[in-house]
Amino acid sequence: MPDQVIWKLAEFSIARPQKMRRILVSVVLLVLLFGPAKAGRPAKEDANAAWQRLAAGIDLKFLKVGKPSPIGDSRIAVLRIDPALWNLELIGVKQNGEPAGLSAREWCEKYNLAAAINAGMFEQDRKTHTGYSRFHEKIDSSRVNSYQSVAAFDPRDPRNPALFRIFDLDAPGITLPGILKDYASAIQNLRLIKRPNSNQWGKQNKKWSEAALGEDDAGRILFIFSRSPFSMHDLNQELLSAGIGLVAAQHLEGGPEAQLYLHFGKVESEMFGSYETSFREDDQNSAPWPVPNVLGIRPRFAVAH
Numbered sequence: 001m002p003d004q005v006i007w008k009l010a011e012f013s014i015a016r017p018q019k020m021r022r023i024l025v026s027v028v029l030l031v032l033l034f035g036p037a038k039a040g041r042p043a044k045e046d047a048n049a050a051w052q053r054l055a056a057g058i059d060l061k062f063l064k065v066g067k068p069s070p071i072g073d074s075r076i077a078v079l080r081i082d083p084a085l086w087n088l089e090l091i092g093v094k095q096n097g098e099p100a101g102l103s104a105r106e107w108c109e110k111y112n113l114a115a116a117i118n119a120g121m122f123e124q125d126r127k128t129h130t131g132y133s134r135f136h137e138k139i140d141s142s143r144v145n146s147y148q149s150v151a152a153f154d155p156r157d158p159r160n161p162a163l164f165r166i167f168d169l170d171a172p173g174i175t176l177p178g179i180l181k182d183y184a185s186a187i188q189n190l191r192l193i194k195r196p197n198s199n200q201w202g203k204q205n206k207k208w209s210e211a212a213l214g215e216d217d218a219g220r221i222l223f224i225f226s227r228s229p230f231s232m233h234d235l236n237q238e239l240l241s242a243g244i245g246l247v248a249a250q251h252l253e254g255g256p257e258a259q260l261y262l263h264f265g266k267v268e269s270e271m272f273g274s275y276e277t278s279f280r281e282d283d284q285n286s287a288p289w290p291v292p293n294v295l296g297i298r299p300r301f302a303v304a305h
Contacts, residue, residue, distance in 0.1 A: 058086065058115075063244070071275055072228030081221040083153065107296060115223065115263070115296065117211050117260045132145075132187070151187050165183075166250060169188075207277055216247060225258065
């Protein structure tokens with residue numbers, strides 16, 4: 001079933017109280033050249049600049065798009081993470097026993113994470129991930145739905161060179177049990193881009209602020225965020241033409257709940273969405289919304305003191 005059709009079906013099957021909708025070394029942190037960002041929007045940097053080194057194994061880039069959105073600055077933030085130096089973790093209400101959701105910033109501050117992004121959409125209870133979700137032995141959701149993208153990490157065999165990989169469940173020989181045999185952690189989400197760089201969305205009028213998870217051709221993790229709204233077809237095209245080596249990507253969250261937070265030394269940036277067709281059609285959201293689950297990162301090895 002095409003991913004865009006799956007999305008349309010999900011829109012009718014998931015309801016939330018606030019909106020009804022779709023559906024090593026020792027690491028020494030280095031300081032970026034810019035200061036803290038204005039809330040909700042990426043730091044002011046040249047959109048055509050090279051990757052900026054934030055820390056060992058962490059780089060940040062703002063993409064300048066070919067076809068701008070009519071709303072906002074149209075820049076797409078991409079945080080590139082080397083999984084050989086940084087652990088990816090699933091943190092959330094059910095995983096960690098929290099009474100309610102938090103913003104990405106709050107999840108980072110409470111659990112000592114260097115950066116965090118939405119882990120995916122969630123159910124009406126505002127706790128449970130939509131789709132299969134597992135972090136080591138803790139299962140957030142055992143329900144496997146029709147979403148075709150699974151991000152896997154924490155390989156069970158230390159000799160496995162792929163520390164992080166986004167799988168397509170409709171690819172030959174790929175099954176969720178097979179993935180879980182090789183990886184201790186996995187999260188199922190709506191697919192944006194199928195390996196090896198195939199846009200799975202047709203053109204549409206609906207658009208929203210977006211948080212997404214990607215993998216590049218070197219096996220690095222990509223946290224992707226755009227406050228400016230795009231249709232998923234157009235966003236995928238911009239990402240694929242940006243020269244960042246993107247091979248696969250999955251949708252995490254859209255609209256005012258989409259967010260990305262990072263903090264490295266004196267560098268801090270909190271980005272969060274606003275616009276979503278048929279829900280909140282403006283760019284006025286001024287604060288991040290609480291979310292029940294995030295994907296966060298921390299150094300794989302302790303920082304030397």
